[in-house]
Amino acid sequence: MYAILSFDTEDYITPESDEIALDVAKILWEEGLRGTFNVVGEKARALLMRGRQDVIRALAQHDVTVHTNLHSTHPTMSEYLEDKGWEDGVAEWLLREEPGVKSVSEIFGRYPIAWNAAGRGWGPQAGAGLRRLGIPLLQSSKTHIRDGDVHWFAGTLTYPMEHALPDCGKYYEDDASDDDYEWFDDILGNDKAFEKKLLSFANQIEEAYRKGVGFVNLCMFHPTKLRSLAWWDYINYMDGVNPSRDAYKMPPAKPQEEIERALINFRRLITFVRDQTPVQLLTLSELVGVYSETERLVSLKDVVEMATRASDTGELFTEDWRASPAELLYLLTIWAENPNAFASMGMEHVCFVEGPINPAPEQYQAMSFEWPSLQNLANRAREFIRLNQRVPTVLEQNGSHIGPATLFLALAHALALFSLKGSFPRKIQVQVGSQTPSIGEELSLDVHQNVPGWVHKPDLDVSLIALHTKLQSWTLRPARLKR
Ligand SMILES: [Zn+2]
Numbered sequence: 001m002y003a004i005l006s007f008d009t010e011d012y013i014t015p016e017s018d019e020i021a022l023d024v025a026k027i028l029w030e031e032g033l034r035g036t037f038n039v040v041g042e043k044a045r046a047l048l049m050r051g052r053q054d055v056i057r058a059l060a061q062h063d064v065t066v067h068t069n070l071h072s073t074h075p076t077m078s079e080y081l082e083d084k085g086w087e088d089g090v091a092e093w094l095l096r097e098e099p100g101v102k103s104v105s106e107i108f109g110r111y112p113i114a115w116n117a118a119g120r121g122w123g124p125q126a127g128a129g130l131r132r133l134g135i136p137l138l139q140s141s142k143t144h145i146r147d148g149d150v151h152w153f154a155g156t157l158t159y160p161m162e163h164a165l166p167d168c169g170k171y172y173e174d175d176a177s178d179d180d181y182e183w184f185d186d187i188l189g190n191d192k193a194f195e196k197k198l199l200s201f202a203n204q205i206e207e208a209y210r211k212g213v214g215f216v217n218l219c220m221f222h223p224t225k226l227r228s229l230a231w232w233d234y235i236n237y238m239d240g241v242n243p244s245r246d247a248y249k250m251p252p253a254k255p256q257e258e259i260e261r262a263l264i265n266f267r268r269l270i271t272f273v274r275d276q277t278p279v280q281l282l283t284l285s286e287l288v289g290v291y292s293e294t295e296r297l298v299s300l301k302d303v304v305e306m307a308t309r310a311s312d313t314g315e316l317f318t319e320d321w322r323a324s325p326a327e328l329l330y331l332l333t334i335w336a337e338n339p340n341a342f343a344s345m346g347m348e349h350v351c352f353v354e355g356p357i358n359p360a361p362e363q364y365q366a367m368s369f370e371w372p373s374l375q376n377l378a379n380r381a382r383e384f385i386r387l388n389q390r391v392p393t394v395l396e397q398n399g400s401h402i403g404p405a406t407l408f409l410a411l412a413h414a415l416a417l418f419s420l421k422g423s424f425p426r427k428i429q430v431q432v433g434s435q436t437p438s439i440g441e442e443l444s445l446d447v448h449q450n451v452p453g454w455v456h457k458p459d460l461d462v463s464l465i466a467l468h469t470k471l472q473s474w475t476l477r478p479a480r481l482k483r
Pocket of ligand 1: 008010071117118119
């Protein structure tokens with residue numbers, strides 16, 4: 001099981017937090033380990049302005065990624081994407097986040113390999129934005145697949161939030177006790193509580209290993225929180241309010257003795273993870289290398305296998321590394337162009353296809369197609385995808401609206417039957433449950449439950465963010481480990 005050690009380095013308000021990041025980077029280096037520092041754009045600029053070349057140099061010896069441009073400053077990512085659709089949302093994300101990427105690259109002297117959202121923030125447009133910026137990995141996504149961990153979403157490599165350990169337990173629930181801590185932030189300075197947490201942490205790693213998880217992000221703590229008693233952003237940015245620079249509140253410091261104790265226990269924590277747990281520690285760059293792919297080629301046999309599975313289950317399944325539902329739809333339309341000739345074709349190159357950008361009307365009633373009309377629909381869908389690299393929202397035929405999932409399943413049935421019998425039935429019948437993969441509904445629910453709160457404005461409406469997350473579930477597929 002692969003793992004990284006990651007540290008969100010975000011507090012641009014408190015100068016003393018720079019020092020702790022330096023200590024953490026040095027201790028990792030002394031122990032022969034390389035961590036991942038997720039640095040906020042504004043924090044990188046603050047380090048430069050405060051003349052902390054020593055901190056910049058020490059962090060640059062590890063992997064440095066981007067942890068948003070402005071973190072908790074309003075509007076946060078979910079706030080500025082609240083009223084956005086897909087294309088305007090991607091443009092807005094690039095406008096707001098590219099300056100952070102630029103600052104981190106310039107200040108640390110290397111183009112970042114990953115990006116992660118702040119707090120409970122989320123926007124599916126980040127996946128598409130990162131693809132355009134050539135940043136390969138979106139960390140801690142609010143997406144997942146049913147079987148597997150590292151996956152592709154909106155054309156970008158990612159892994160689910162739940163694969164960050166330690167599990168914060170009941171910390172966020174009403175009946176949390178003093179034993180429920182958030183990561184290691186507030187526990188490293190307390191020997192007794194730390195030893196107890198270390199044991200449960202080791203158990204969580206063991207459990208993930210036993211379940212066959214391929215990758216875990218060991219999200220250690222936030223360096224600023226090792227020295228501060230309060231969250232720098234909670235006291236300044238709560239409920240959607242932006243303070244002016246001269247009104248910044250400084251979080252009170254922990255006693256010096258506790259900070260020193262925390263650094264001693266930190267060394268124990270990382271050496272314990274290195275020596276006592278079944279993880280292979282990697283840098284994030286190495287991890288991306290392990291999962292990245294240069295090209296995907298599929299044969300007719302692959303397409304028939306995937307079509308048959310879709311036809312048998314009636315599912316737009318997201319568990320096949322060879323193609324996402326969006327990409328399989330495109331492959332099916334290529335087959336439909338000339339069903340007999342396709343068999344003589346060699347390997348087909350799979351190109352990324354985006355999910356639809358608007359919801360199609362749901363059509364739960366059964367529909368039936370004769371082959372010529374289905375072929376006509378497939379031809380139009382194929383032309384649309386070629387032009388736009390995206391699944392069409394809806395197609396019209398003789399006054400009725402055909403959603404993309406209806407077309408997908410009708411083509412899957414047609415190919416499954418054709419490969420068995422060498423001919424088409426008189427009618428191809430199809431009944432779909434939803435116009436998006438069924439996992440899309442789970443993702444949407446997760447957005448509604450987990451994005452509001454944190455420092456967000458109290459009336460944040462996440463409906464559009466949830467909708468676009470669900471629509472882009474068309475792009476989900478597992479990442480494949482390079483052998
Ligand atoms: Zn953060």
